[in-house]
Amino acid sequence: MMRTAVITRVLRMAPDMVTLYFEDEECSKASPGQYAMIWIPGGEEIPMSLSTINPGGESSLTVRDVGEATKTLCDMKEGDKVGIRGPFGIGYTITGDSPLLVAGGTGVASLAPLAEAFVERGVKPTFILGAKTESDLAFRDRLENLLGDSVVLATDDGSCGFEGFSSQCAEKLMDERSFDAVYTCGPELMMVAVFDEAESRGIPVQASLERYIKCAHGLCGSCAIGPYRVCMDGPVFDSEKLREVREDFGSRKMDPTGKIVGVDH
């Protein structure tokens, strides 16, 4: 069923990125890594990770303006409404005493609630917050308040923290310290690099994948990667599944017609 969510507040994160807060009972019960389908009446419906999950309280979506639907979302104000279905999919499984969370760009949206869930269990994860440049580092305060100096900043241009991709920063950290679980969300090529690195050290990985989700109920197949449906068997894939789809992960995806095309970011 389609529900209605009213935007209760808007937080501007970066020049082209906002977080929209709303109240929705079902989303407040979601687990980190799950997503919702967000409908802009008169426009499209797109999948979005839940960037805040608060039992009994506010939920949020974090949107970067990358197309028509996301642009409309980025222009939303308090009191505006969207349609919502979900939450859907399998989120992260919480395991490990010294986990490393690797976020690139808007990937922080699904990893921030995971960091909070870890802290609730008495585990303080190491969190790589990476983006193109300093002004794109989303939820920096939220994470630094939560994790203190366990937050490691990284920027592609070196304007803040480690200079380079989140994956390169992760490689460096994996050299220096030992982790027993790695979680990653962000550009696919970054996640592949993180996965391969962790694999070579035998550390289990959970990565949140993105494909073209249409039905979100596991029926149409448009979001397939190998024998899996990102909408329902994912979006979070563990090492075992990632190995199974390694040929496609970071390399190939289906376009809206079902043809295989390359993955370019």
Add this chain to the structure above:
Amino acid sequence: MSQLSLSVDIAGLRLRNPTMNAAGVLGISAPLLKRVYEGGAGAVVTKSLGPEPRSGHLNPTMVIVEGGVLNAMGLPNPGAEYFVSAIKALRAEGIPVIASFFGASIDDFRDVAELLSEAGADALEVNVSCPNVQEELGMLGADCLNTEKVTAAVKEVSKPPVFVKLSPNVTDIAEIAKAAELGGADAITAVNTLKGMAIDADFRRPILTNVTGGLSGPALKSVALRCVWDVAKAVEVPVIGCGGITNWRDAVEFMLAGASAVEVGTAIRERGFGVYEEITTGIEGYLEANGFGSVKGIVGLAQEAI
């Protein structure tokens, strides 16, 4: 006790059991279809393939409604030619493949049928019944003459058996089924989705981008069952039942109405890929408990009761 057999023969196509996925449900890639087969299906059915690649409609393309699901995917598919390698890959693994397809004209239907027949498909399923592309492609299965002509054109170029999939959105499905049989159909699949819509009260507009969509799942079952009943009464060729089948009991009911096999789609949402094995095992238990030696033994029995 005699050996119980779950295998069925549909117009010469022999399957290990009478279950298949419904067209368009997970049929977009070979790995997904392989998973359907591993889930226990007797054969797999592809997404409906057209002469050209199509992206389908924009989201929202699906919404849950009372007792079922409303979809307007709009026949996204990579084109029949592109899918030939997927069909070959599946067959190479010993998986029987039924190629579903559509076209905008009789010539399209013939051309695509020829291509898929040559690709080695074990059967063809002619989709003349999609309710979501009527403005662009029309629905040839809405009248007898077109149904007969399309079927005849497809039969002319096809080596494997040809199933014609009908729509419940017609006044008299028995008449359409007879027309398909006259055109040479080797079996009838009944049915495609029932045309419906959803409107959002808060936004005061239709939810699906396509405005209308096709209803599937339990809400469709009693209509689909009646369609199978009407069709089985009207034609000699085998009938494949489809629409709202969720468990073995539903499947048995369709068989009693006259279906030789069943296609299951929407139930995957809640039951997962194992739904095919679940249904097959349930049918087996039913046959055994009631002293039937084969699926064939119960086909159409309810027709004889009246």
